[in-house]
Amino acid sequence: MKHFTLEIDKDGIALITFDSPERSMNVLSQDVIDEINEWVETLTNDANIKGAVITSGKGAFCAGANLEELGGQFAGFAARMQDDPQGAKKDMFDAVFRLNSAFRALELCGKPVAAALNGLALGGGFELALACHARFAANDNPKLRLGFPEVMVGLLPGAGGTQRVPRMIGLMNAAPLLLQAKKIKAAEAVSMNLVNAAVPGAELIETAKTWVRENPKAKQPWDADRFKFPGGGPWTASGFPMFAGSSAMVRKESYGNYPAMGNILRCVYEGSQLPMDAALRVETRYFCQLLLDPKTQNMIRTLFISKQAIDKGGARPASQKPGVIKKIGVIGAGFMGAGVAYVSAMAGIDVVLIDRDQEGADKGKALTEKEQAKRVKRGKTTQEKMDAILARITPTTDYGLLKDVDLIVEAVFENSELKASITKMAEDVIPKDAVFGSNTSTIPISDLAKASSRPENFIGIHFFSPVHKMMLVEIIKGEQTSDYAISRALDFATRIRKTPIVVEDTRGFYANRCVMRYINEGYNMLSEGVKPALIEQGARMAGMPVGPLSLQDEVAIDLAYKILQQTKSDLGNQYVAGKMDPIVTAMIEKYDRKGRKNEKGFYDYNGREKSLWPELGQFAVNGILDEQPSAAEVKDRILYAQAIEAARTMAEGIIADPREADLGSIFGWGFAPYTGGAISFIDMTGIGRFVKRADELVAAYGEQFEVPTLLRGMAKAGETMYGRFGKSTTTYTKSSLNKILEKDVVKIANAMGIDAHVDDLKADTIAKILAAQ
Amino acid sequence: MTKAFIYDAIRTPRGKGKKNGSLHEITALSLATQQLEALRDRNNLDTSKVDDVILGCVHQVKGQGADIARSAVITANWDEKCAGVSINRFCASGLEAVNMAAAKVMSGMSDMVVGGGVESLSRIPMGSDGGAMGVDPSISFDHHMIPQGISADLIATKWGYSRDDVDAYAVESQKRAANAWDGGRFKKSIVPVKDQMGVNILEHDELMRPGTDMQALGGLNPAFAMMGEMMPGFDFIAMQKYPELESINHVHHAGNSSGIVDGASLVLVGSKKAGKKQGLKPRARIRAFAEIGTEPTIMLTGPEAVARKCLGKAGMEIGDIDIWEINEAFASVVLQSMEELGVDHSIMNVNGGAIAMGHPLGVTGAMIIGTMVDELERADKQTALITLCVGGGMGSAIIIERV
Numbered sequence A: 001m002k003h004f005t006l007e008i009d010k011d012g013i014a015l016i017t018f019d020s021p022e023r024s025m026n027v028l029s030q031d032v033i034d035e036i037n038e039w040v041e042t043l044t045n046d047a048n049i050k051g052a053v054i055t056s057g058k059g060a061f062c063a064g065a066n067l068e069e070l071g072g073q074f075a076g077f078a079a080r081m082q083d084d085p086q087g088a089k090k091d092m093f094d095a096v097f098r099l100n101s102a103f104r105a106l107e108l109c110g111k112p113v114a115a116a117l118n119g120l121a122l123g124g125g126f127e128l129a130l131a132c133h134a135r136f137a138a139n140d141n142p143k144l145r146l147g148f149p150e151v152m153v154g155l156l157p158g159a160g161g162t163q164r165v166p167r168m169i170g171l172m173n174a175a176p177l178l179l180q181a182k183k184i185k186a187a188e189a190v191s192m193n194l195v196n197a198a199v200p201g202a203e204l205i206e207t208a209k210t211w212v213r214e215n216p217k218a219k220q221p222w223d224a225d226r227f228k229f230p231g232g233g234p235w236t237a238s239g240f241p242m243f244a245g246s247s248a249m250v251r252k253e254s255y256g257n258y259p260a261m262g263n264i265l266r267c268v269y270e271g272s273q274l275p276m277d278a279a280l281r282v283e284t285r286y287f288c289q290l291l292l293d294p295k296t297q298n299m300i301r302t303l304f305i306s307k308q309a310i311d312k313g314g315a316r317p318a319s320q321k322p323g324v325i326k327k328i329g330v331i332g333a334g335f336m337g338a339g340v341a342y343v344s345a346m347a348g349i350d351v352v353l354i355d356r357d358q359e360g361a362d363k364g365k366a367l368t369e370k371e372q373a374k375r376v377k378r379g380k381t382t383q384e385k386m387d388a389i390l391a392r393i394t395p396t397t398d399y400g401l402l403k404d405v406d407l408i409v410e411a412v413f414e415n416s417e418l419k420a421s422i423t424k425m426a427e428d429v430i431p432k433d434a435v436f437g438s439n440t441s442t443i444p445i446s447d448l449a450k451a452s453s454r455p456e457n458f459i460g461i462h463f464f465s466p467v468h469k470m471m472l473v474e475i476i477k478g479e480q481t482s483d484y485a486i487s488r489a490l491d492f493a494t495r496i497r498k499t500p501i502v503v504e505d506t507r508g509f510y511a512n513r514c515v516m517r518y519i520n521e522g523y524n525m526l527s528e529g530v531k532p533a534l535i536e537q538g539a540r541m542a543g544m545p546v547g548p549l550s551l552q553d554e555v556a557i558d559l560a561y562k563i564l565q566q567t568k569s570d571l572g573n574q575y576v577a578g579k580m581d582p583i584v585t586a587m588i589e590k591y592d593r594k595g596r597k598n599e600k601g602f603y604d605y606n607g608r609e610k611s612l613w614p615e616l617g618q619f620a621v622n623g624i625l626d627e628q629p630s631a632a633e634v635k636d637r638i639l640y641a642q643a644i645e646a647a648r649t650m651a652e653g654i655i656a657d658p659r660e661a662d663l664g665s666i667f668g669w670g671f672a673p674y675t676g677g678a679i680s681f682i683d684m685t686g687i688g689r690f691v692k693r694a695d696e697l698v699a700a701y702g703e704q705f706e707v708p709t710l711l712r713g714m715a716k717a718g719e720t721m722y723g724r725f726g727k728s729t730t731t732y733t734k735s736s737l738n739k740i741l742e743k744d745v746v747k748i749a750n751a752m753g754i755d756a757h758v759d760d761l762k763a764d765t766i767a768k769i770l771a772a773q
Numbered sequence B: 001m002t003k004a005f006i007y008d009a010i011r012t013p014r015g016k017g018k019k020n021g022s023l024h025e026i027t028a029l030s031l032a033t034q035q036l037e038a039l040r041d042r043n044n045l046d047t048s049k050v051d052d053v054i055l056g057c058v059h060q061v062k063g064q065g066a067d068i069a070r071s072a073v074i075t076a077n078w079d080e081k082c083a084g085v086s087i088n089r090f091c092a093s094g095l096e097a098v099n100m101a102a103a104k105v106m107s108g109m110s111d112m113v114v115g116g117g118v119e120s121l122s123r124i125p126m127g128s129d130g131g132a133m134g135v136d137p138s139i140s141f142d143h144h145m146i147p148q149g150i151s152a153d154l155i156a157t158k159w160g161y162s163r164d165d166v167d168a169y170a171v172e173s174q175k176r177a178a179n180a181w182d183g184g185r186f187k188k189s190i191v192p193v194k195d196q197m198g199v200n201i202l203e204h205d206e207l208m209r210p211g212t213d214m215q216a217l218g219g220l221n222p223a224f225a226m227m228g229e230m231m232p233g234f235d236f237i238a239m240q241k242y243p244e245l246e247s248i249n250h251v252h253h254a255g256n257s258s259g260i261v262d263g264a265s266l267v268l269v270g271s272k273k274a275g276k277k278q279g280l281k282p283r284a285r286i287r288a289f290a291e292i293g294t295e296p297t298i299m300l301t302g303p304e305a306v307a308r309k310c311l312g313k314a315g316m317e318i319g320d321i322d323i324w325e326i327n328e329a330f331a332s333v334v335l336q337s338m339e340e341l342g343v344d345h346s347i348m349n350v351n352g353g354a355i356a357m358g359h360p361l362g363v364t365g366a367m368i369i370g371t372m373v374d375e376l377e378r379a380d381k382q383t384a385l386i387t388l389c390v391g392g393g394m395g396s397a398i399i400i401e402r403v
Helices: A030-045 A067-081 A085-107 A124-130 A149-153 A161-180 A186-191 A201-214 A239-254 A259-271 A276-291 A294-311 A335-346 A358-377 A383-391 A399-404 A416-427 A445-451 A483-495 A511-528 A532-541 A548-555 A557-574 A580-590 A614-619 A631-651 A658-669 A678-685 A687-701 A709-717 A721-725 A734-738 A742-751 A762-772 B028-043 B068-075 B093-107 B148-159 B163-182 B214-218 B225-230 B234-241 B272-277 B302-314 B331-341 B364-379
Strands: A004-008 A013-018 A051-056 A113-117 A134-138 A197-199 A327-331 A350-354 A393-396 A407-410 A435-438 A458-463 A472-477 A499-504 A603-606 A609-612 B005-011 B052-056 B085-087 B112-120 B200-202 B261-270 B284-293 B323-326 B383-390 B394-402
Touching: A004 A030, A013 A030, A013 A201, A030 A085, A030 A734, A051 A201, A067 A085, A067 A294, A067 A734, A067 A742, A085 A124, A085 A276, A113 A124, A113 A201, A124 A161, A134 A186, A134 A201, A149 A161, A149 A259, A149 A294, A161 A239, A161 A259, A161 A276, A186 A197, A197 A201, A239 A259, A239 B234, A259 A276, A259 A294, A276 A294, A294 A499, A294 A658, A294 A678, A327 A335, A327 A399, A327 A416, A335 A350, A335 A358, A335 A383, A335 A393, A335 A458, A350 A358, A350 A399, A358 A383, A358 A393, A383 A393, A399 A416, A407 A416, A407 A483, A416 A435, A416 A445, A435 A483, A445 A458, A458 A483, A472 A483, A472 A658, A483 A499, A499 A658, A511 A532, A511 A548, A511 A580, A511 A614, A511 A631, A511 A658, A532 A548, A532 A609, A532 A631, A532 B234, A548 A557, A548 A603, A557 A580, A580 A614, A631 A658, A631 A678, A631 A687, A631 A709, A631 A721, A658 A678, A658 A721, A678 A687, A678 A721, A687 A709, A734 A762, A742 A762, B005 B028, B005 B272, B005 B364, B028 B068, B028 B112, B028 B261, B052 B068, B052 B093, B068 B085, B085 B093, B093 B112, B093 B261, B093 B284, B093 B364, B093 B383, B093 B394, B112 B364, B148 B225, B148 B234, B148 B331, B163 B214, B163 B331, B225 B234, B261 B272, B261 B364, B284 B302, B302 B331, B302 B383, B302 B394, B323 B331, B323 B364, B364 B383, B364 B394
Parallel strands: A013 A051, A051 A113, A113 A134, A134 A197, A327 A350, A327 A407, A350 A393, A407 A435, A435 A458, A472 A499, B052 B085, B052 B112, B323 B383
Antiparallel strands: A004 A013, A458 A472, A603 A609, B005 B261, B005 B284, B112 B261, B284 B394, B383 B394
16 A cells, blocks of 8 residues: 555554655545555454554645546546436446445444544545544644535535534534535534544544544444434424525525535435435435536636646746745835735735834734734634734834845835835835835836836736735736746745736726626616616625625725716716716715715615615616516626626736636635636636627627627637636546546547547557646 | 316314314314214215215324325215325315315216315424425525515515504404304304314314404514524525515514414315205305416415416406405415405405414315305305415415305
């Protein structure tokens, strides 16, 4: 065995240690599953072995399945789905069920098995532990977490998680783990009865072994004769209302947009009425059904595979190597600057935080103090760690302290002259190879770069507010920005654990440009007489975190008013009024309704409660429509308005990589995550259908739905956005390809543009695919 | 096609559907048995000439399981040739049983059939039969299923009925029911329930609260606000189907919703020839009947849709109906039906309804057919349309005509 070692002690207890070579983290890849089957067989048949303890040789126990491999495996089945759906699905079931049957064999091996969880155990890793008869967890590993992240990428815990957890703790206690991906620490796991005891790491193995010695006849509760489902199954007086309520509770939050949530509920409901073996088969079928759903495929691609790649600096120009950012200067200690200083100090970067006066600089640092104090109070960090973070931030007015920074983030008011003078002051001091980043959201980077003596080192680093909560950072290239500057900005963004996307220099860059379309569509509908509640609810049903009117309240209506006045004066006679203009004007000039900031906007605010302002009907030019549009129509308007703008940015070359456009849409402005992002949404719809529907929307509502010409050509040619703009994201392994029929391997090769025929040797074709990756 | 006639219609008084209700100590089987005995005895019925007994019953488990209709035929000592079948169309089961009886007669495949219902909610409460509809995510999660009370409040919200509107309707129901009892309008069809010794244990509807006024109702808390707004939050599921609503106005409570009661009821249906052979005089003719499915989340808008469908089958107009009966499941259901059909309250539920007297689920449809047979004769009217809203988004209706 390569991934596991097995040592038998004098009492006949096998210590099985999971320690995959050449990997920093244990994951459940196909070859690992092969070995699990191997040692389970040994455990079952070797009379010298009386019981077993399973642990890990790494800091973490196991991070779960290998999603990339799963994706590759799936691609193989997908290739066969057209010609032989029955066979492909059956084989897919068998492939996925392997892990379930291995775990089932483990719990039925006839000998006591305990898991010694020395560190983090997620997904399949946690499920391996749940298939043991007892679990012990280290209480002195601060990184130890137990949980199921599957639902975050549109999957379900498919190695018994949906069956064993509810059978241990009941539906209501299992729900946060299964449906909300809640991660728990050792102590909480003990109090929830998922872990037998939490002990110091040094005593873990011995504690587990003692348990094994003392429980020679260990059996899972569900394999005992008189097993009762905790809290009651669906046909008991106590269980019925819980099962009935769970559907409502999950739909209330998810709007039914996430197929995984429905399938998790189905697994628990159907599984609770079946013996374990049958229940596991049902679980695997629902898991495979999700894998076949394009929403899941998109979510895995964007939220897992693309995110991992981009978070590591995937957008880095090929000519550049990653480096380290140790010290930065933040100029302007307002809310944005203070946020940048905070996240940087958290990541271990030294920060010189500059403002006009010492008081302003100190106030900026106070944000870190406030946020960290909250975390200390909640037990999320310690006073020592907080002190260390605070010590990294030096609030000052002295530009001299910038002499050894790697990078500057300028976050002062949106005023070109002010920014120009700051650029000069900083460049007088900072090292020649330091990069100057401006956090502007409205002024073109190339314009600001005119004030720079080193425009090749001048770049835009656009954060979203609040900085410590928003994960996206837009890196904006000016006309003269060098690859080196991009690479350094990425070094910074990855160090502070943001998702950095690289964008060309254009008004609104990428995210703001698209989100404006979202808010505008809200105004358009309001003006056309759609009921405000329908606009807001329709948007949330489409998967947006908040409705467009609610979002406008957060952004502030007076800001929209100022931009409107500015644009009018900039364009003069050429200005064409939009449907939002009279609404914004009246809200500010007539009613002084600025939004959340003065507690009146499209909503009335009353503490935590808010309700739509009852007078909004006045903005419907021809009155509220007698015949209100369907929710489906509102949802289409909401999603298409944004996706079309995202498609425009790609067609114009503002953003080059569809992965970045998708990530930007979800993490920048909350575009419906179940779609995998704005670009994935177009591909999922199919460009042909997308263009046709957009044309209907143009005819009904206006030219905001006019697709870029490029899309029309692509529709004719049957292209996809990812096919045209993306790099292949599916990676195949040799073992997964070997399990696919030869003709299907050829198909995969051909789809990748490889010259291959069924007459060729399968091994050669596989070699070509592996080489092409 | 053979014409189907109603020869008799009887019911038990309605007992409170709780442990302190007068009928709690009487089994559902006994309720059905006593009704069958009474129907036979007061009509001198040769039960060997009755093809089938169809009983509506929503909760067909425990004492109501295993085909309670056949069980009751045996215990009532009816001729063994008479079969029995129990059916479930939720709240319209009793009416549906009569419709099915009529269909058998009209097709010529049966000559005389009993339709009716039995339900002891005090012994076998709501929810006792489980069911996928509320708990299987493939329907409850995927198809926005919500409890009826939320649907009733959703109707009130969508049609703009205030708390005062629904309470006023309830006050009127109590007034009319009290008047009807005082005027002896139910005496033709009421058959008292006897106890194990043969002593009358219940002779009148015991849930009624005559003299209920707006003030008394005003003190009641909305019954569905908690489950709607808080746990588990069914309002949000309703609003995902009706996204133009910003919130649900919870107006229903125990005083303006149908009461939970026990009872049984029978309607004797047969062809002209079959009645003549037994020396029976027809009291009404069944002109038409219908059933329909409607939007399942709002669930309770079936009466209007099925009434229109039924009128269409009968070749009649709304104005051709002299008196109407729409089950008072919730006040908003009747208000919405009246508004959409344009039927005046003066000819709707003239003797009160389930808000005052109670709603023994699978029975009510048969009971209110009987009420209308009696009322057509008493008031010297010709036509009546009887309908109920139904769980899962359905409606059932029947049009009868005095002969």
